[in-house]
Amino acid sequence: MTEVNQRGVASVPDRAAAHRPAAPSGGVPARHRAGPAARRKRRGPSPLTILLFMLPGLAMFGLLVVIPVVSAIYFSFFKWNGLGGPPGISETSEWLGLGNFARAFSDSVFRGDLLRGLVLMVLSLTVQLPFSLALALLLHQKFPGRTIFRLLFFAPYVISEVITGVLFGVVLRQEGGLVNELLRSAGLGSLVPANGWLGTRSILLVVAFVVITWKYFGFHMIIYLAGRQNIPRELTEAAMTDGATPWQAFRHVTLPLLGPTIRVTIFLSVIGVIQLFDMIFVLTGPNYGGPGHAAETMAITMYRHGFQRFEVGYASAISVIMFLICLVFALAYIRFVMRRDIEGAVTNVGGRR
Amino acid sequence: MSQVPGSVPSSRRTTVAATAVVPGRPGRPPATPGGSGQPVAPRRRRRWRNIRLSVIAGVVAVVVIVVPILFGVIGGFKDPGQLQSNPLGPPSPWNVNNYVDILSDGRFWRNTFNSLFIGLATVALVVSASALAAFMFARYAFRGREVLFMLFAAGLMFPPAVAVLPLFVLLREIGLLSSPWGVILPQAAFGLPLTIIILRTFFRGIPAEIEESAVLDGCSTFGVFWRIMLPMARPALAVVAVLALVTSWNNFLLPLLVLISERDWWTLPLGVQQFSSQFGQDTARVLAYTMLATVPALAFFFVAERQIVAGIAPTVGSKG
Numbered sequence A: 001m002t003e004v005n006q007r008g009v010a011s012v013p014d015r016a017a018a019h020r021p022a023a024p025s026g027g028v029p030a031r032h033r034a035g036p037a038a039r040r041k042r043r044g045p046s047p048l049t050i051l052l053f054m055l056p057g058l059a060m061f062g063l064l065v066v067i068p069v070v071s072a073i074y075f076s077f078f079k080w081n082g083l084g085g086p087p088g089i090s091e092t093s094e095w096l097g098l099g100n101f102a103r104a105f106s107d108s109v110f111r112g113d114l115l116r117g118l119v120l121m122v123l124s125l126t127v128q129l130p131f132s133l134a135l136a137l138l139l140h141q142k143f144p145g146r147t148i149f150r151l152l153f154f155a156p157y158v159i160s161e162v163i164t165g166v167l168f169g170v171v172l173r174q175e176g177g178l179v180n181e182l183l184r185s186a187g188l189g190s191l192v193p194a195n196g197w198l199g200t201r202s203i204l205l206v207v208a209f210v211v212i213t214w215k216y217f218g219f220h221m222i223i224y225l226a227g228r229q230n231i232p233r234e235l236t237e238a239a240m241t242d243g244a245t246p247w248q249a250f251r252h253v254t255l256p257l258l259g260p261t262i263r264v265t266i267f268l269s270v271i272g273v274i275q276l277f278d279m280i281f282v283l284t285g286p287n288y289g290g291p292g293h294a295a296e297t298m299a300i301t302m303y304r305h306g307f308q309r310f311e312v313g314y315a316s317a318i319s320v321i322m323f324l325i326c327l328v329f330a331l332a333y334i335r336f337v338m339r340r341d342i343e344g345a346v347t348n349v350g351g352r353r
Numbered sequence B: 001m002s003q004v005p006g007s008v009p010s011s012r013r014t015t016v017a018a019t020a021v022v023p024g025r026p027g028r029p030p031a032t033p034g035g036s037g038q039p040v041a042p043r044r045r046r047r048w049r050n051i052r053l054s055v056i057a058g059v060v061a062v063v064v065i066v067v068p069i070l071f072g073v074i075g076g077f078k079d080p081g082q083l084q085s086n087p088l089g090p091p092s093p094w095n096v097n098n099y100v101d102i103l104s105d106g107r108f109w110r111n112t113f114n115s116l117f118i119g120l121a122t123v124a125l126v127v128s129a130s131a132l133a134a135f136m137f138a139r140y141a142f143r144g145r146e147v148l149f150m151l152f153a154a155g156l157m158f159p160p161a162v163a164v165l166p167l168f169v170l171l172r173e174i175g176l177l178s179s180p181w182g183v184i185l186p187q188a189a190f191g192l193p194l195t196i197i198i199l200r201t202f203f204r205g206i207p208a209e210i211e212e213s214a215v216l217d218g219c220s221t222f223g224v225f226w227r228i229m230l231p232m233a234r235p236a237l238a239v240v241a242v243l244a245l246v247t248s249w250n251n252f253l254l255p256l257l258v259l260i261s262e263r264d265w266w267t268l269p270l271g272v273q274q275f276s277s278q279f280g281q282d283t284a285r286v287l288a289y290t291m292l293a294t295v296p297a298l299a300f301f302f303v304a305e306r307q308i309v310a311g312i313a314p315t316v317g318s319k320g
Helices: A007-019 A036-040 A047-075 A099-106 A108-140 A146-158 A161-171 A178-185 A201-229 A233-241 A246-257 A259-274 A278-283 A298-308 A312-337 A339-350 B010-024 B028-034 B040-075 B080-085 B097-104 B106-139 B145-157 B160-173 B181-204 B208-216 B221-232 B234-250 B253-259 B268-278 B283-312
Strands: none
Touching: A047 A312, A047 B106, A047 B145, A047 B160, A047 B181, A047 B221, A099 A108, A099 A312, A108 A146, A108 A201, A108 A259, A108 A298, A108 B040, A146 A201, A146 B040, A146 B234, A146 B283, A161 A178, A161 A201, A161 A278, A161 B040, A161 B268, A161 B283, A178 B040, A201 A259, A201 A278, A201 B283, A233 A246, A246 A259, A259 A312, A278 A298, A278 B268, A298 A312, A298 B160, A312 A339, A312 B145, A312 B160, B040 B283, B080 B283, B097 B106, B097 B283, B106 B145, B106 B181, B106 B221, B106 B234, B106 B268, B106 B283, B145 B181, B160 B181, B160 B253, B181 B234, B181 B253, B208 B221, B221 B234, B234 B283, B253 B268, B268 B283
16 A cells, blocks of 8 residues: 555545545635635636536436425325326315325325335345345355356346246246245145245235345345455454454454445345335236235335325325435434445445545 | 556556555465475365355355246246146247247337337436536536535435326326336436436546646536546446446336336336236246346346446456
């Protein structure tokens, strides 16, 4: 790190120094600043130029992200079937205040969605992420074929949830499905559930979780692998030299150093569970959410009410609740959990090492 | 480009940094020569350990990934009767009709073309709009910059599913339902946060001197962006483009809502889902369609794996 002429290393502090002065002054245009720095600093572009550069992004983001989110909040206060102009003007609309929210929280299906979301999150954190981590640590070892295995495990990430869902719909079906036929030919036919893997209320959520894990474990594995490769080998080697067992080296050296990476994947995983839709939609066929809403999620409930029953106001209230859960979770998580590694997380996204 | 220190694009910069570490690792070499008499047994043990690791990884890979996919591919070569009576064994005879029918029917190709068109248009829009904005965010201080940037960054926290219903109403009002642009524009808009953040970080890393000398030579702001920043940012642009393409390719909810009544514009995921509910009885045909639909994505994956990995976990591609 000390060789100054190593460009990769030397340039990092340079850049940081060059840009730090700009950050705190925020609103002050560069040209108003005096001192020797001002001469070096070129005059900034005019406000019009800045506006023109920002315009395409701002217009798209404002029109297609900000306005929909804000109008969801507005819609959520009405009973409205989505027709005849915006609610309040439309003759079919009716002001309900917080009525839609009260309805959601007294609806057993929606409360069930919250509970099922929680179950999926817990399963992700206790099964999916540890499994991905174990594979990442395995693939971090040097052994023949590890590049191929890395590609194989990561490949489901580019296969869409729909395709995964349709494939596993066949793999899991009652007659002629891969799982059941394997079980039967192994003499374990008694394990086959009488109503099928996708038709049994008590297990449907777990089955869906397994399929979701199939698609996403490689994604988390790749992130862990990157994090693991950033830990200098000397650290674990030193621990082993000092007599640590492999488990102790993992527990007290590798795992703490993977902390920031793990916290990022937990964040991604939770946000993913909140918006889960495609996989459930496809896996549970025309009976969205499965028998007895066994695998229904908030997004599915929103879809059923908004697009099948045309209860746009109520479905908007569900959207707003999803939005608030994301917001509260993200803010709390960033504030309390990721506070120390936020710098790391941001640079991680940008690939600045 | 090479005469400017520090201008190395991020992906390559990582490699430089990585190799720079190697000479500083004196711990390794002494370990082997010092014990050159005794390492025969450990080396053999290590080889056994490596083989054991390969076997573990191989078993997991085959059971978890290969078997379900192979089941799908081979299932597509059976006829419905075979799939029922002989679900596990190889097809006898091999029945290529499912695959041939699908490939000679325009529907599959139309789906593929639509996915490609919608994906490429999304990429063009999101990357150009993000590059323009990220350039401003990275290089100039202006009033409201931090607030605007926070607004975009906040978009990262919100999955598209939360806004899809009002978005649908909006698209209906402005007449974009049943049009591919009703998918392209929102996808591009929701892709902005991540793309802007990645590109901004990258633009920040380009030294100010290059830009200053260009300005002294009479280059306009747009000239700096177009002639200097964009060419230098090519690796980062590739990463964000590939990420946006994969996201668009796999998107289902938005095409479902916007394009469901416009069969000619169905994308592959929508086509697969509709095909499977239409031909639900003919499972072999559904499997064939589904497996064919994975081919473009997997082919692209093997070509662009490096960029995909760099987008979600930037350091693994160059070191692994």
